[in-house]
Amino acid sequence: xxxxxxxxxxxxxxxxxxxxxxxxxxxxxxxxxxxxxxxxxxxxxxxxxxxxxxxxxxxxxxxxxxxxxxxxxxxxxxxxxxxxxxxxxxxxxxxxxxxxxxxxxxxxxxxxxxxxxxxxxxxxxxxxxxxxxxxxxxxxxxxxxxxxxxxxxxxxxxxxxxxxxxxxxxxxxxxxxxxxxxxxxxxxxxxxxxxxxxxxxxxxxxxxxxxxxxxxxxxxxxxxxxxxxxxxxxxxxxxxxxxxxxxxxxxxxxxxxxxxxxxxxxxxxxxxxxxxxxxxxxxxxxxxxxxxxxxxxxxxxxxxxxxxxxxxxxxxxxxxxxxxxxxxxxxxxxxxxxxxxxxxxxxxxxxxxxxxxxxxxxxxxxxxxxxxxxxxxxxxxxxxxxxxxxxxxxxxxxxxxxxxxxxxxxxxxxxxxxxxxxxxxxxxxxxxxxxxxxxxxxxxxxxxxxxxxxxxxxxxxxxxxxxxxxxxxxxxxxxxxxxxxxxxxxxxxxxxxxxxxxxxxxxxxxxxxxxxxxxxxxxxxxxxxxxxxxxxxxxxxxxxxxxxxxxx
Ligand SMILES: [Zn+2]
Numbered sequence: 001x002x003x004x005x006x007x008x009x010x011x012x013x014x015x016x017x018x019x020x021x022x023x024x025x026x027x028x029x030x031x032x033x034x035x036x037x038x039x040x041x042x043x044x045x046x047x048x049x050x051x052x053x054x055x056x057x058x059x060x061x062x063x064x065x066x067x068x069x070x071x072x073x074x075x076x077x078x079x080x081x082x083x084x085x086x087x088x089x090x091x092x093x094x095x096x097x098x099x100x101x102x103x104x105x106x107x108x109x110x111x112x113x114x115x116x117x118x119x120x121x122x123x124x125x126x127x128x129x130x131x132x133x134x135x136x137x138x139x140x141x142x143x144x145x146x147x148x149x150x151x152x153x154x155x156x157x158x159x160x161x162x163x164x165x166x167x168x169x170x171x172x173x174x175x176x177x178x179x180x181x182x183x184x185x186x187x188x189x190x191x192x193x194x195x196x197x198x199x200x201x202x203x204x205x206x207x208x209x210x211x212x213x214x215x216x217x218x219x220x221x222x223x224x225x226x227x228x229x230x231x232x233x234x235x236x237x238x239x240x241x242x243x244x245x246x247x248x249x250x251x252x253x254x255x256x257x258x259x260x261x262x263x264x265x266x267x268x269x270x271x272x273x274x275x276x277x278x279x280x281x282x283x284x285x286x287x288x289x290x291x292x293x294x295x296x297x298x299x300x301x302x303x304x305x306x307x308x309x310x311x312x313x314x315x316x317x318x319x320x321x322x323x324x325x326x327x328x329x330x331x332x333x334x335x336x337x338x339x340x341x342x343x344x345x346x347x348x349x350x351x352x353x354x355x356x357x358x359x360x361x362x363x364x365x366x367x368x369x370x371x372x373x374x375x376x377x378x379x380x381x382x383x384x385x386x387x388x389x390x391x392x393x394x395x396x397x398x399x400x401x402x403x404x405x406x407x408x409x410x411x412x413x414x415x416x417x418x419x420x421x422x423x424x425x426x427x428x429x430x431x432x433x434x435x436x437x438x439x440x441x442x443x444x445x446x447x448x449x450x451x452x453x454x455x456x457x458x459x460x461x462x463x464x465x466x467x468x469x470x471x472x473x474x475x476x477x478x479x480x481x482x483x484x485x486x487x488x489x490x491x492x493x494x495x496x497x498x499x500x501x502x503x504x505x506x507x508x509x510x511x512x513x514x515x516x517x518x519x520x521x522x523x524x525x526x527x528x529x530x531x532x533x534x535x536x537x538x539x540x541x542x543x544x545x546x547x548x549x550x551x552x
Contacts, residue, residue: 033407039086039113040170041356041408043182046086046115050076052183053127057175060193060216061200061236063160066152068093069135072176075185076129078122085116085130088172088179093136095176100130112172112179138174141165144302148173153301155238155260160198162236163300163312168357168410171229182355182451184226192234193218199239201258203232203310204293223309224292226449228353231308235298240264246278246295249287253278254294263299266317271297273339280377281344281370286441289351289448297339304338306345306367313338327390331375331383344370352447352457358403359454360410361477365401365419366440372420381433385543388424391417392545397480402454412480421545422476428543429472429508430465439464474502476545485509485522486549489536494529498522499549510541 052074059070074087089095090112098105098116106117122128141149148169155161164174172179189207192200193216204223211217235258242264243256255274259267274297278288288295293309300312303322315322315338325332348366369388376384399412401419412418430436442464443457454477462469475483479502487496494513498505506523513536521527540548 031404031409033404033409036111036113037407037409039110040088040179042406043180044086045082046084047178047180047183049078049080049082049122050085051079052076052178052185054129054187054189055177055185056189056191057232058189058191059175061162061234063152063162063195063198063236065137066140066150067135067137068150068174071131071133073129073131074177075127078124078126078128081122081124083118083122085118086178087114087116087130087132087176088112088170089114089132089134089176090139090170090172093134093138093174093176096133096135098130098132100128105130112170114176132176134176139169141302145305150174151301156262157238159238160195160236161238161260161301162234163302164233164235165300165302165305165312167230167305168408170408171232175232177229179229181228181230181353181357184228184353184451186226188223188227188232190221190223190232190234191218192221192236194236197238198236199258201235201239201296201298201310203227203308225290225308227308228350228451231306231310231350233305233307233310233312235300235310235312237299237301239299242268244275246275248278248291249282250291253288253291256294256296257298258296259299263317267299270317270336271339273336274343276378277335277340277343277374280374281347283377284370284373284437284440285344285347286444289346289444295343295346304342306342306349306363308346308350311339311342311346313342315339326394327387328393329386329390331379331387331390332371334379334383335371335374337371340371340374341367344374347444351444351449353451355451355453356405357408357410358405359452359457360403361401361415361419362452362454362457364415365423368416368420369423372424385424388420389542392421395421397482400480401477411477418476418545424543425476425507425545426461426465426469426472428510428541429467431510435465471502471505472507475505475507478502482545482547483507484547484549485511485520485540487538489532489534489538492530492532492534494532494536494538495526496520496522496528497526498524500547507546509544509546512539512541513537 054075056073108115139149144151145165148166151163153161166173170179190202194200196217200219202221204221207220207222238261239258240261246253290309296310297313300314303314305312320333321337344367349363354362372384372388395418401411401415403409403411427436458473481500483501484499486499508521
């Protein structure tokens, strides 16, 4: 879950581009980026040489002074010998010392990046580790989950209710890590000490609880699958737990629900949504990708986020998006938006993860479309169609869906609803729902637990649809214009072409000629059909996200 409208670095750009919404990307003025953006968003030489294999994040969270202290043990495999390692940690958190093989290492700080000078030789293929000690009062989130940081709240009984959320801004807001999405540890242990009357819920499975002499308890959560860094989370509160076993495609899936004590009864009712969510998404996308780590819904003091195997929930135990239907069709009130949307991210975000946030449409486009697929599964194709078409009203076409690479820059917030409408249009082109479903399942199988680029996804879709979709993706991902089908009926001749489109745009489109289904293969050059009835009326299938250029 991530709405980008509040992203501080983009505000000026959005205003600027709003004035010239018909320009193509090439004509738009590029935003400016800093060296810090490059250090954050690039696979720098100080990152590239080591492959992350394991994290043990071991921290104490102190609600009394809103601080976090502890260490992260980082294990890695040497790909190429190199002696400088980049670790990220954002002020006001401070790195206190870095150790390797019992030696304290010299560290040079440059803003959010720390460059650690390793002493011992780094031999190719070796498995090494560093321990990073750190602490401080992390940034407080002003508007979770859209602005990153820690949320320090209290529940209605006055007990601390605390959570992290940091997509986009970065996990290094609160713990030291390789804060770039291309590399994930193969597994992770998250150990969090909190005052003994509270519980911490993180990702994966609860391996044990230690009672400490200082009046705290440490919760150890083990994740046995690769995990992206923004997915790692802490949720601390007066939690109670219930659960169920879901009979899924890969066997029994443990589903555990952690909610604030007073919300138990409401949660038992509302979370009946989970089995039917899993049923719909296993149908469309294939097996839930983290059976080993279980599925969890965890109540959070903000709307929600796709934390891996620890989906956070704050939708107020009601259907819709905070009780509203984002599509304006009524279908959005048939389900709890946060449960459906954030759970779908287990496939598109946590299973298949972008390497660069510029390709964030891969997470949000497929996930926004999953809402329609959920409706399709439970209420029929027409329901899903209406929902997706209904969400067009909120598309701005302000900037392309793809952002700038290597500077931690995401594309337009249209990646949600325009992304969904692009995929819905693609589904019409495929014109075979079983084939389309096979492709969605194939993506999750062939890119299982991987980080990807948009190009990999685009190539996969071209290959498996059997059609070169490069112009299609250029149009919808890299341009802001919505293609317009221009056509004229003159006497007994129909002429048609794509206008307002990228060069060579060649998408087929389903139309009705006097109500009779007909496929056209327009290009940006005029084509014609002869010998139609005079006065034939053409209507475009409304499932295609295009403009009707009648009378052009
Ligand atoms: Zn999302």
